[in-house]
Amino acid sequence: MLLATAPIALHHYLVVGAILFVCGLVTMLTKRNAIGILMGVELVLNAANVNLVAFNRFTQGATAAGALRLDGQIFAIFVIVLAAAEAAVALAIFLNFYNNFSTIDVERAQNLKG
C-alpha cells in the first residue's frame, strides 16, 4: 500500500478511525451482553474523536496569532463528556434490567415483542 511508505498524513489517521469504527459496529452487532454493546458504542465514539482531532490537526487554519485553531479538539472534548454521561445512564439502565431479569443477556429483553 502506498500509505505505508508515505509520510504520516491525514489519511493514516482516517484509516485508524475507520478501523475503530468498524470494530465498534461489529461489536454492537454481535455481542449479546449489554455491556459488550456499550463497549462497541465507546469504540465508535473514539473513532469519531480520532477523525475530529486529525482533521483539526491537518486542515484547520491558523488564528491571527499564528497558533492552531482548536475547534476540532473542543468538539472532541464535548464528545468525551457526552460519552461519559451516556455510559453512566446506560449502566444504570443495565443494572435495573439485571435486577428485573437476573441476566444481562439482551436476547431476554422480549417483553415488548409483538
Added chain:
Amino acid sequence: MVLLAQQPDASTLAAAMFYLFAAGAAASALMVVISRNIVRMAVALMFTLTSVAGLYFTLNAEFLAAVQLVVYAGGTLILIVFGVMLTSKSPFSRFAPRAGEVAAAIAIGGLLLVGLLYGINSIPRGTGRPLETGDAYPLQQLGQALLGDYLIPFELASVLLLVVMIGAAYLAKGRRREHESRET
C-alpha cells in the same frame, strides 16, 4: 573512522510513534470484537483507549489526550468494569451469538470498511501540513475558546451532567424501597 550513530530525524520518529499507537489501537479494537469473555473485552478496551490517547499526543492535542486518559480510561472504563462486576452471575458465563448473525455482522462491517477506505483514498494526497511541525499552543487558548466561542455548549454540558447524575443515581437505586413501602 568513527561511525556516528544515525539520529532518527523527526519524521521517522513521528512515523514510529504513530504506527506504535495506531497498531495498538487497531489490535485492541480487534480484541474487543473477538473476545467472548466480557472481562477480556474490558481490558482490550482499556488498551484501545490508551492507544487513542497516544494518538492524540502525536496530533498536538496534549490536553485532549490527558482528558481522554483521565475521563475515558480512568472514569468511563472503570464504570464499565463496575457494571461488568455487578451484572455477571458466574465468572465463566459467555453468551454466544448465532452464527448467522456473526456472518451478517462481519459482512456489513467488511462492506463498511471497504467503503470507508475507498472514501479515504479519494482525498487528494498532500492535504494539510506535514506531521512533524510542532505547534505549541498555550492551554490558555483552549480555555479562552471554551469560555468564549463555546460558552453555550459548555454551560449546556454542565447542565447535562447534572441531569445525568441525578437520573443515573435514581435509576440505579432500584425499586426495592417501593416494594418495602407497599408491603408495610
